[in-house]
Structures are given as structure tokens and as C-alpha cells.
Amino acid sequence: MLFLDPLNAAMAEFEINNRLRQAAFLAQVGHESGQLRYVKELASGEAYEGRIDLGNSEPGDGVRYKGRGLIQLTGKANYVALMMLLNIDCVAHPELLETPKNACRSAGWFWQRNGLNALADEGDFLKITRRINGGTNGLADRQALYHKALEVL
Numbered sequence: 001m002l003f004l005d006p007l008n009a010a011m012a013e014f015e016i017n018n019r020l021r022q023a024a025f026l027a028q029v030g031h032e033s034g035q036l037r038y039v040k041e042l043a044s045g046e047a048y049e050g051r052i053d054l055g056n057s058e059p060g061d062g063v064r065y066k067g068r069g070l071i072q073l074t075g076k077a078n079y080v081a082l083m084m085l086l087n088i089d090c091v092a093h094p095e096l097l098e099t100p101k102n103a104c105r106s107a108g109w110f111w112q113r114n115g116l117n118a119l120a121d122e123g124d125f126l127k128i129t130r131r132i133n134g135g136t137n138g139l140a141d142r143q144a145l146y147h148k149a150l151e152v153l
Contacts (some may be wrong), residue, residue, distance in 0.1 A: 003036050003070075006104035014108035015117055019153045024120040024128055027146035029070040029107050031138050035145075039103040041067030041074070048074060055080065068097035069106035071132060082109055 007026075011017065016025045033039065045066025048056050055077025056062050065076045068090075073082065079090050079097075086109055090096045097106050110132075111117070119128045129142055 003100050003104065006100045009101070010104035010108035013105065014112040016108060016111060016120075018121070019150070020123065021117050021120040023146055023149035023153055024116070024125060025107075025111055026149045027125075027142050028111075028128060028132055029104075030145045030149075031142045032067075032072045032107075032132065033070045033103075036070070039069060039098040039100075041072055043067075051075065054078070064094055068094060069103040069110075071107035071110050073097060073106045073110055078110070081113070082106055085109065 007029075011022060011025065016022055030036065043066065045063040048054055048062030048066060049059070050056060051062065054062075054065070054075025056065060056075055058076075061076050065074065065079050067074045073079065076091070079094065082097075083089060083091050086105060088096055088102055088105070090102070090106075096102050114131045116128050116131060119125075119131070125143065125146055126136070126139075129136055129139055
């Protein structure tokens, strides 16, 4: 129940407001967060060191800006963009994305920023997965969660 109100608020804020959008969003955040168990990536983040494509240009950026939030927002560039639009100082304080409210808002922000509502409306779950994950990692679990969410909604 810890995430119920923040999830509902984030879905309203980012126009995740119909059955297809909500099912796809809940499935993706469900997978990315280990079914709402993790709001911080388990890995150290060292794999992201020096990843200029993520905005990690300074030593320590990979570890500092590893995946956080329900969608595992990764990289300094994403943290800066989120901070600018949502007024959450997650650049100075990355741990802010680990609170239920900000974990949900960061996921909703990423979802909207990447045009995932339109893809959900089209039923293109595979493309949604690729935009979030960069590939199809965990696709079977994501799809199972999606079908479950469609049943419930």
C-alpha cells in the first residue's frame, strides 16, 4: 500500500490515464522495481562510469547516478533533466528518487518524456520495453505483468 497513492498521483500527473497506458506502465515499473521491492539498482553502478551517452562525464558519476526510482532512472543527464522539470534536487541528492513519491514521479516523468503513452495506446509493448530497457531484458516477466494488469483494470 506504500506505493498506491504515489502511483495514482504520478499516473494522473503524467496522463497515464487509460487502461492500456496504466497496464503497460504498471507492468514496466513492476518489472524494473522487482515488483515494487527496489527503488535503487542493486548493482554498484560502476558499469556506467565514463558513459558519456548517460551524461556521466566525471569520475564517480556512474555510481552516484545509477538506476533509481521505479523505472530505474540512470545517468547524470537524466537526473539533471528530471531535476529541471520536476524541481527535485536529485543531482545533489540522488537518494531523493528512492522515496515512494519521487520514485513514482520519476517513473512517470521518464514515461511521458519518452512518448510511452502513445506507444501504449498503439499496444506496442515491445517498443515500450526497448525504450525503457534498451533491449528486451525480462520481456516475458514484463508481458506477464501486463496481462495481469489488463485483467485487473
